[in-house]
Amino acid sequence: MHNMEISWAFRELADLLEFEGEDFFKIRAYRRAAKVIAGLDEPVEKLYRQGRLGKVPGIGKNILAKTGELIEKGEMAKLQELRRKWPPTIPEVMALPGIGPKRARFLYEQLGVASLDGLEEAAREKKIRALKGMGVKTEQEILRSIELVRSRAGRILLPLARELAREMADCVREAPGVFQVHVAGEIRRWEEIVEEILLVAAAEEPEPVLNVLAAHRRVREVLVRERDRIRVHTWWGVPVELRVAAPGGYGAALLLATGSREHIRRLMEYARERGLAEDRAAAGPAQEERAGMFAAWAGNITLQPAGASTGKNAYWKAAISPDRHPVQNTDPLAPVPGAPLPPEEEEIYRRLGLWPVPPELREDREELEAAARGEPPRLLEVGDIKGDLHVHSDWSDGANSILQMVKRAREKGYRYLAITDHSRSLGVARGLSLERLQEQHRLIRELNESEEDFRILTGTEVDILARGGLDFPDEVLAETDVVVASVHSGFRQDRDTLTRRVLEAVENEHVDIIAHPTGRLLGEREAYDLDVERVIEAAAKHNKILEINSSPDRLDLNAHYARLARDHGVKLAINTDAHDLRRLDEMIYGVAVARRAWLGPEDVLNTMDLPDLLKLLGRK
DNA sequence: GCCGTTTTCGGCCCGACTGTTTTCAGTCG
Incomplete structure (x- = not known):
């Protein structure tokens, strides 16, 4: 179970x-x-x-x-x-x-x-x-x-979707004749909310593969079954679709299943204009049929002679070459953002004269124009992250001790970690009193004496109070390494009041980062009524950092605003806001948002080495 | 129902906000 x-x-x-x-x-x-x-x-x-x-x-x-x-x-x-x-x-x-x-x-x-x-x-x-x-x-x-x-019925958040997809894909991978499986669709593009789970498998014979999925214990009902495709309704309430492609057509099938619809449409247009895809489109064939034609064309691409593959993951492993940036996890079923494309898929873009577009960018937001011009952008990768600047410990509402969090951060290869527990007004979260805060900071300074090659930063997630102002006085914030400010009350205030509260925090010289700026909780609570553009402009003016909160139910700022912030010259911090050890791993979701926003390592605060970071934060 | 270097009972989650009241109950973070 x-x-x-x-x-x-x-x-x-x-x-x-x-x-x-x-x-x-x-x-x-x-x-x-x-x-x-x-x-x-x-x-x-x-x-x-x-x-x-x-x-x-x-x-x-x-x-x-x-x-x-x-x-x-x-x-x-x-x-x-x-x-x-x-x-x-x-x-x-x-x-x-x-x-x-x-x-x-x-x-x-x-x-x-x-x-x-x-x-x-x-x-x-x-x-x-x-x-x-x-x-x-x-x-x-x-x-x-x-x-x-x-x-929002039938829509689930990305982590659960990834887990379910993995469970289904694991079983497909064991089906007879399957030598490769990928999770595609919204999950592969790292969309925040997932409405359907799409899997693609490579096998000569689709029949037995489809049978395996149909017989899966989570399957409630088969909705559609065709020669090489099955769509089922699952116990989880989310539909799952499996497409089986012949090995030669796998790249095209994966590409088509990854989407988005608009990206594919533009890609096919692009191919046709260059005479690279059959054009029987004059009579206006349906989307599916055009996709079929494109697949037929792209399917002719074979990278290796038949039999060259030595195992299920041979293609995959071939894609990881040493000159790539290091990627920590290349499991095709639950990869980290920035994992390499399988070469069959990559080759399709290359044949079209484009650089291979990472799944996170396939949204028809000018990625094809960019891909047709020069070099691919160096997008942020998980391995670029050098620390987490917003986490909680058991001093407030976190589950783990400072040292436990530090240990896990070190295991992740980080060089620093800011402990930012809640401030005194947040009663439910056992927010720290002034005395407790100072006691914690003393402890952290002591702990740092025995840490080598790692720095625990003192911090606070200081409340932006409902009546305006911050929950701790300036002279206390001045002595704190990382001051993260955020709204936890008065969500229903009007746009002016809320914006003014946040702007005031941006203008405070001791504040470093505005955390989860819009306050949305995916599937639970709308963002509060905030003039984000004004906050971004103010952040640019006052050299303040805006957060991409990696918690999968926040992802706040989202990719749209993160990109806007970057365009205004505002740096972003990608933080987990972890309340326990496990959630330190949610960094991948924030990195995915950053990639969807076209951010590179230089746009992100916590890719910096400690001395540069401290310098930028203006610390003494 | 869980937990205990205050250990087998007694404490654990409180204050703000809202819509409804006319002094407060229910919800939420």
């Missing part, structure tokens, strides 16, 4: 218990377990079988037993009991912003509302406003939220 399935079971259990009015701390324990399990590096099942699961913090006797039930029997008695007792759609009502357990219960008891559909109907019939404690505003807010939730 997948970790995510177990995590979801505990989350559902917590939701239903909360609806029942169960003890707050018990619910919190289940939620925490769900979070811990989702964040584990190893399969829960393995830990369980080896008797190590009980040692994981947050997992005690009871949760261990319930997890065992899930693993052994595939279900949990307590959860099934609750599902029988209450309508199973209750959690979707509680998940709505503004509706918690109390209101969900109240709506259920007063109106019999137990699902989004039911709630929407009640709101449209103006029944909500008649209830005690609710009014017209609440009713309208409910309708708005429902619309938002509906619009």
